[in-house]
Amino acid sequence: MKRMFLFVDVQKDFMNPNGSLYVPMSYNIIPTLQKISKLSFDEHDKDPENVEIAFTQDCHLKTDAEFISNGGQFPEHCMKGNDGAKSIINNPEFKGTIYTKRCTDIFDSKLGSKKFKKLIKENFFNEVWVSGVVTEICVNHAVMGIKKISPATEIYVFENAIMHLDERAKEETFKTWISNGIHIAHCGL
Numbered sequence: 001m002k003r004m005f006l007f008v009d010v011q012k013d014f015m016n017p018n019g020s021l022y023v024p025m026s027y028n029i030i031p032t033l034q035k036i037s038k039l040s041f042d043e044h045d046k047d048p049e050n051v052e053i054a055f056t057q058d059c060h061l062k063t064d065a066e067f068i069s070n071g072g073q074f075p076e077h078c079m080k081g082n083d084g085a086k087s088i089i090n091n092p093e094f095k096g097t098i099y100t101k102r103c104t105d106i107f108d109s110k111l112g113s114k115k116f117k118k119l120i121k122e123n124f125f126n127e128v129w130v131s132g133v134v135t136e137i138c139v140n141h142a143v144m145g146i147k148k149i150s151p152a153t154e155i156y157v158f159e160n161a162i163m164h165l166d167e168r169a170k171e172e173t174f175k176t177w178i179s180n181g182i183h184i185a186h187c188g189l
């Protein structure tokens with residue numbers, strides 16, 4: 001069985017209260033994320049062929065469309081090379097692969113990650129375990145994109161290891177996931 005642990009945008013600018021685009025309350029899910037990542041490292045060591053660890057990350061340039069300065073809706077964040085773009089997860093030996101994007105959708109044909117899309121297209125993952133931020137934005141794009149490319153993959157999203165910006169949008173996202181056969185799970189680690 002092939003499994004992927006997917007960490008969406010677990011970056012300092014989003015998850016550190018001093019970050020430039022802090023997602024309120026997301027600091028509180030870090031201990032759970034840390035436990036999931038520890039589990040992923042251990043599982044990967046036991047069976048590297050079948051356990052994939054993927055980190056999607058924003059990696060922006062000044063000219064990116066989503067910034068307010070360019071007519072978008074977000075302040076500058078996760079700038080290429082800056083500390084704010086780094087992972088907030090403690091991963092000293094660095095295990096896993098980083099997939100960068102310059103917009104909210106990892107599957108976007110221009111600003112998403114071709115490498116991530118290729119990974120999903122060319123490998124069949126029986127299960128994908130998802131955590132990170134933001135529930136109704138980047139997590140949703142990743143989850144729905146995987147489901148579209150690989151409908152038979154079972155996707156589990158840990159509701160206590162994700163964080164939303166808007167309560168109503170989160171509820172709508174959960175409804176969409178459930179109607180698409182995506183599992184909302186609770187991480188009991």
Ligand SMILES: [Zn+2]
Pocket residue numbers: 058060066074077078102103104
């Ligand atoms: Zn961004």
